[in-house]
Amino acid sequence: MPDHLHKLVNQHLRDRQIEALELASSWSAQSKYQSEVAGVSIPNEVINQWDDVFHSDNDRFLSEPLYSKSEIIALRKYARVLNDVCKKTPNLLPEVPEIFELSAWKVLRSAAQEALDVMMIRGPFTDGAQIEDDH
Template identity: 30%
Template structure:
């Protein structure tokens, strides 16, 4: 992979991680997303988007270059909460309007908000 492509890939994934954490942390953004894209299944999208922007690519060498060690640690901690919530959520999670009322959603949103706060301090 050439250097320019590698840098763009790192930039894009870094940006996506922050955007996904913002979405996961915000009840309003999730409900707005569902309203604007009625065919989306936002509850499942929260898990899928995190998987796509962190869990799948995190083992790639270029991915580790996109974040410093402190940032990667924060993302790993959030990922641990995501896994716990995923285990406690049905494979087909409830509709977003119901999911945002659950303790699992509150745990996930709180962890995303905490991660964002820590990332912004770095």
């Protein structure tokens, strides 16, 4: 894949990470999502969306300049919290809004908000805005 396309794909991945953090950090977003897609487990969706867009074991995706050092630290911290929450909660998670009562889900929400706050300092890189023109 040409470098500029690789960079664009990684920028879109970064944007999807921000979206996943927005969902995980917001009870209202989770409730709204649940009302729009009956039959889908939103708690599982929160976990699966993150798993789709974040791979902490691959440093080639988490590097500067796409991510600042503080963003890398924040994303890895959130991933650790998410993994810990998955270990502490049952495989069959309660649905929205019952999930909001679990202390582990409250910890996850807080960690997501912390990571989102760091990521939003620079925000998303939508529409290839960070791609340099090769011409």
